[in-house]
Amino acid sequence: MDGFCHTVRMQGQTDSTTAQDPRQKAILKAAFEAFSSYGFRRTSMEDIARGAGMSRAALYLHYRNKEDIFRSLTQFYYDDAVAQVQAVLGRDLPIGAALDQAFAAQGGQIFAALLSSPHGDELLDTKYAHSADIAQAGEARLVAVYADWLRREAASGRVSLDVSAGDAAALAGTMMAALHGLKSPRPSPDAYRSAAGLLAGVFARALEQR
Amino acid sequence: MDGFCHTVRMQGQTDSTTAQDPRQKAILKAAFEAFSSYGFRRTSMEDIARGAGMSRAALYLHYRNKEDIFRSLTQFYYDDAVAQVQAVLGRDLPIGAALDQAFAAQGGQIFAALLSSPHGDELLDTKYAHSADIAQAGEARLVAVYADWLRREAASGRVSLDVSAGDAAALAGTMMAALHGLKSPRPSPDAYRSAAGLLAGVFARALEQR
DNA sequence: TTTTGACAAAATCATCGAAAAGTGTCATAT
DNA sequence: ATATGACACTTTTCGATGATTTTGTCAAAA
16 A cells, blocks of 8 residues: 555644655554554554554644544545546546546545455444545545536537536536445445446446537 | 335245235335334334334234334335336336436335435445345346346347447446445435436436447 | 653443343233 | 233343543653
8 A cells, every 4th residue: 555645635623734744654554554454443543653653642743633644544535536537637538538547546546445444334434424524525626627627528529518418517426426336335346447447438428429 | 105005025034925915014104104213223113013003912913023024125115116117118218218217216215215314324234234135136136127128228229238348237237336326425305316317318328329 | 852651531341230121922802 | 813911031221330441741851
């Protein structure tokens, strides 16, 4: 597991900060390891501190408490996902390939690994309980990224928004929801990838200007 | 809430029987009311018996226990959903209308109301814990119904299965999963209907022979 | 400055027994 | 035939207890 080196922007109680700091990176990484093997409740600050190579007291110099760390991790995931999807969709690929790669980039990330861990259920609860706001904002950002892309492609005449009567946001929202649905049977990464690819093909065909 | 008058077929521990019997109908209806307002755990056999206008002892003449009642309710939902979807898809409508009506018929039913009740989470857990087999079989039946329809339409040249390389079952499965995804944000019935309609349009466009 | 050991406060856990509620199955009454 | 009251049994609930763990914040050491 790698990739804990991007910019993380906090909100609400959590201060605005970055994970550029190698210490923060180490903490998030240690927290990820601990959460995915023990779950949220069973992970103590001691566990995380030890994993990050520091004392528990030092940990409190960086994060207010366990919830704060989890929220930061959630924020990190969405920042990462948004960046990746944005990168893919900015690459001016054919519709089908763009959606396929965007879906893949979005699915195979940090949080997905967390949620498919042995304690996935509890971590999902935790996500809703402690970072519902971040998740909601993150989903909204993702929807916005897809919607922008749809509008761009529509403007250049490569896609038609007739399906949603021109409403790019509604279409993007439905795309996201449908994509989430593929995760409900807790499929293997491979099965998920293939279903996501199929779904990408469906949306591509539905959108292509004929 | 109405519609407890169809044939219910049990399996496993549950005996094969029907809900034609007005008593059974009354029991299922009472159970539905109780489950949706108290949740599964907090609903006692006494509650259901009273709601169905009989003594608790009489209830045991019809169902082995609470789990049995819940399983029967699950079975009832799927039988109903399959019948409705089958009816819609047998009506030889245009692709878009067929999917739209099928999605609607499938979503606005008994179980959907249960799961969007105040105790939706617990009831969802209950469903997985006590009737995962029925749910899985039901989902499979639904997928099969859609897959059959896809094959029929493909044979008559009205749809193309190119998106899934000719695999009707995979396509049907992805359709179902995507449809499930629309429920994750716990939308209002109206919002769900509109998202389902949009999704139906997307699949219709992707499938239409051009 | 930066980190930590140590402390007090808080939360969690296991255990207990008594009270309450719920379950399943009779013998009996309608 | 059906349905029910009543009985024995099991499960849940609750409050109280103390041991244990965890948390958050210091003053002090490196």
